[in-house]
Amino acid sequence: MRAKGRRAIGIMGGTFDPIHFGHLVTAEASRAAFGLEQVIFIPSGNPPHKHDRVVTAAEYRYLMTVLATSTNPYFRVSRTEIDRVGPSYTVDTIEELRDALGPDALIYFITGADAVMELMTWNRPQEILTQCELIAATRPGYPPADFQRLRQAIPQVSAARVHTIEVPALAISSSDIRRRVASGEPIKYLVPETVEQYILKSSLYTRSTTAGGHGHGGLTEMWL
Ligand code: ATP
Ligand code: MG
Numbered sequence: 456m457r458a459k460g461r462r463a464i465g466i467m468g469g470t471f472d473p474i475h476f477g478h479l480v481t482a483e484a485s486r487a488a489f490g491l492e493q494v495i496f497i498p499s500g501n502p503p504h505k506h507d508r509v510v511t512a513a514e515y516r517y518l519m520t521v522l523a524t525s526t527n528p529y530f531r532v533s534r535t536e537i538d539r540v541g542p543s544y545t546v547d548t549i550e551e552l553r554d555a556l557g558p559d560a561l562i563y564f565i566t567g568a569d570a571v572m573e574l575m576t577w578n579r580p581q582e583i584l585t586q587c588e589l590i591a592a593t594r595p596g597y598p599p600a601d602f603q604r605l606r607q608a609i610p611q612v613s614a615a616r617v618h619t620i621e622v623p624a625l626a627i628s629s630s631d632i633r634r635r636v637a638s639g640e641p642i643k644y645l646v647p648e649t650v651e652q653y654i655l656k657s658s659l660y661t662r663s664t665t666a667g668g669h670g671h672g673g674l675t676e677m678w679l
Contacts, residue, residue: 464556
């Protein structure tokens with residue numbers, strides 16, 4: 456599937472509010488299918504809003520990502536976007552990683568199919584596609600229409616860099632998990648047990664603490 460001897464690293468960016476088995480299954484399936492040396496999870500910094508809602512403070516999201524990935528020896532978590540001062544763009548993260556790995560390494564950017572077309576609206580998308588191979592997770596048997604559109608939207612050289620992988624857990628979403636917690640429904644078996652316990656212990660996503668998502672968070676605020 457790739458040239459022998461070249462390092463191959465996967466990265467998975469996200470809000471991870473919270474991280475769930477959809478993310479984890481996709482990362483592990485990509486690692487196995489593309490022979491990735493490791494997959495680096497990169498929680499986003501604190502955007503003031505995402506889809507008109509306040510995103511949970513970065514430290515909570517980072518800690519949940521660490522908890523969720525701790526049992527997989529191939530998984531790492533990076534603080535680079537959380538700690539970056541000023542606006543944080545994926546393309547900057549990829550450039551940072553490219554500098555660290557050198558020109559020969561292959562960087563696989565792992566994303567859900569829903570985010571594939573969004574990618575064209577990000578900062579300097581062509582540069583992302585020049586630097587990376589793209590892995591788009593799709594539901595088994597349903598290659599998304601968006602995927603074809605993306606291939607048409609990008610130059611031929613980049614189109615060869617777009618791969619798909621079928622993931623059975625694609626129906627899980629962070630928004631559904633937040634909704635479930637807020638309405639008292641179970642989230643067991645949708646997130647790792649450690650994440651479930653951390654959400655309950657920290658009272659995340661309950662109505663009374665939604666405003667406590669805060670957006671500007673940090674350890675002092677959490678009294679950890
Ligand atoms: P939200 O519901 O708040 O949008 P989300 O579940 O989509 O959250 P994100 O943190 O926004 O999670 O997603 C990070 C990355 O993981 C994106 O590339 C997204 O497409 C992908 N992703 C999200 N859910 C799944 C899933 N169930 N299977 C595979 N990939 C997923
Ligand atoms: Mg999403």
